[in-house]
Amino acid sequence: MLKKALLIGVITLLAVGVFAFFRAGPAFGPGVTDYSYKIATDCTLDRASASQITINCDGISKRIDPDVVQVGWNNQYLVATTHPVTKTDYNNPNCKNCDPDESITYWWIDDLTNKEAYGPMSAQAFANQKSKLGVPDILLMSVDQAKMKGTWIYGDGRQR
Numbered sequence: 001m002l003k004k005a006l007l008i009g010v011i012t013l014l015a016v017g018v019f020a021f022f023r024a025g026p027a028f029g030p031g032v033t034d035y036s037y038k039i040a041t042d043c044t045l046d047r048a049s050a051s052q053i054t055i056n057c058d059g060i061s062k063r064i065d066p067d068v069v070q071v072g073w074n075n076q077y078l079v080a081t082t083h084p085v086t087k088t089d090y091n092n093p094n095c096k097n098c099d100p101d102e103s104i105t106y107w108w109i110d111d112l113t114n115k116e117a118y119g120p121m122s123a124q125a126f127a128n129q130k131s132k133l134g135v136p137d138i139l140l141m142s143v144d145q146a147k148m149k150g151t152w153i154y155g156d157g158r159q160r
Contacts, residue, residue: 037150040073
């Protein structure tokens, strides 16, 4: 009788564990704080981890590398600032290129009309390229502000 009760308990525990696994999903893949938002014209703001926030624009082969800090856009241009992810994580010394180096800021311009990308650039190179292209002043927003202005995309690509 005790063996039967123990067997039923083990089977019940396994069934609950399997149900919980499929309900919550596996422990890998996108986390609950990861996202993808449609911003600008055919661009997405994507977060794969705390310091892996990138921008990808359709038709432009070069993505804006992590860690995106600010972004702004109009109908023709998208501009962004990033901190390169080059520092070793203090809590995980075996993890190379885990944390953004906030002492370095790169600037980016995506020409959404001509499908051209410029960056990473220093502030001076950005000012020169902006002048050369005739990019107007574009208000830079934090990533959270850009998310509020954008449209959240489901994991299957549908917009919410």
